[in-house]
Amino acid sequence: MRRERRVRYGRASLAFSFLAQGVAFALLVTRIPAIQDRYGVSDALLPAFLAAVPVLAGVGSVCTERLVRRVRPSRVLRWSQPVVLCALLGVGAGGELWQAALALALFGLAVGALDASMNMLGVSLQRAYGRSIMLGFHAAYSLGGILGASLAWAGAHWELSLLTSYLPAVLVLLPAALAGSRWYVDATPAARGADRDGDQDAGGDQDAREEAAGRGRPVGFRLLLPLCLVMTFAYIGDSTVSNWSAKYLQDVLGSSEQLATVPYNVYMVTTLLGRALGDLGVRRLGAVAVVRGGALLAALGFGVVAGAPGPWTGMLGFTLLGLGLCVLVPQTFAAAGRLAHEHHGPGASDAAVARLNVFNYVGFLVGSPLVGALGDAWDYRGAMLVPMVLVLVTVVYARSFAAGTDRYGDGHERPRTADVGRGSNGL
Known part of the structure; x- marks a missing residue:
């Protein structure tokens, strides 16, 4: 029963991570005009700034593919999400163009790792459940996007600074994400969680061996x-x-x-x-x-x-x-x-x-x-x-x-x- 409860908690904590990511991304992209004004980014330079984020996110995703051969995806997610939120805060707190570039670069790299690891855990949890639950995680992301866009609208409406707009969201999401991260569940939870639960079954070791072997095989x-x-x-x-x-x-x-x-x-x-x-x-x-x-x-x-x-x-x-x-x-x-x-x-x-x-x-x-x-x-x-x-x-x-x-x-x-x-x- 403890393992069943852990998987349920893992599903809830992962859904919250999707929601937090939706909020953070919406807060960034919906305040692009304010970011441009704050840092004096020219119209000619703005496309390069905007393109750099998804390019670096792709780099972060490729690095995550290699990293998870040695590190559990849950650990990648546990530390990439705080980096995304802190980088968002950095975008709002800086005053020089180089500071904005550094914060956006960090945001992009961390987002790639975050998106990849979140979906890794979602796929493995869906396999554990034996039925489709993946769309529910992405529904949480969509809800986060709506909340983030609403917060951004409020910030723009009340003419709040970027830092003032971002800080309350980060102060709420960051500790909540860190607290929930202890419940993340990786692939083959029977193999990984049974040692703690005291009910390792005969197939657990085989699952772990198959998973380790699979990690070394190129797709x-x-x-x-x-x-x-x-x-x-x-x-x-x-x-x-x-x-x-x-x-x-x-x-x-x-x-x-x-x-x-x-x-x-x-x-x-x-x-x-x-x-x-x-x-x-x-x-x-x-x-x-x-x-x-x-x-x-x-x-x-x-x-x-x-x-x-x-x-x-x-x-x-x-x-x-x-x-x-x-x-x-x-x-x-x-x-x-x-x-x-x-x-x-x-x-x-x-x-x-x-x-x-x-x-x-x-x-x-x-x-x-x-x-x-x-x-x-x-x-x-x-x-x-x-x-x-x-x-x-x-x-x-x-x-x-x-x-x-x-x-x-x-x-x-x-x-x-x-x-x-x-x-x-x-x-």
Whole structure:
């Protein structure tokens, strides 16, 4: 029973980490104009500053792939999250351009390690539960994003300094994240936790040996290629909404400036709702059906946006986008961990998640400049058709999300206790 309780606490503490990361990232990206003003960053230099964060995050994710061969992902997460929060505080506290550059560089590197390790633990916990729970973690991230954006709005509305805006959030999140980190659960908790619980079973040693062996095996890029493409296309769609929805509604569809701020908020809310309910859909319909449905819904959303006669129809399109895109990223992480586990053993799952995480940042880097360049050279309505086509490609690759040994959501779930003990534990 102690082990069952530990896994439940591990799920709750990991969900809080996703929420804290959502708050921190939203506080950073929604106050970019204030950061630019504080440090005197020119319009010409700003794109380089913004691009540096995802580039360094990719570096951090690659380093994490190597680091977890020797260090548990829970330890990487335990220390990378405080670094992210302190770096955010550094962005608000500095006064010189070099200080902003240093804080943003540290933020980017730590975010890469944080994103990778969070999703590693999420994938391993989903395997322990024997059913889909990954979307719930990303729902917590979406909720954090909404909270962070709301805090940023309040800071801007009351004309608070960056440090004053960031400090209360960090003072709350940092100790809470450190306290919750003691409950993180790594892969094969039966092997790792049984020594403390006093109920090591015969399979625990074998699980640990398989995991250690898996950590040393490279995960072939060819195995992950379809999922890497899906991840990239999903983030191209996501960055299109976050960077261009307001401009599109105001400049193309003729909305007011105030109304132009609504689509992104609607997108975030529908993303939260879709992820909160998504795990149930995966359990009932299977991952392949959910991914295909999400891709088709997102493509329909882009189509509605591209052909919208007015702002309210455009907002309907962005609503469909939130409901469709929200399921793709969590399911891609889950599928990568499952494929690596099936082909290379338990320890290979972490490496696969870290490698896939890099394409999160690739899509983020490509999406906004791609749509902007096409819009300037051609037409913004036509530019919206490009992410639509890319998202539709996900339908072709949806079979890569089919469950093998885990068989999530198809009526043949393996016992939920496979990684956490004997008997029915009701996790």
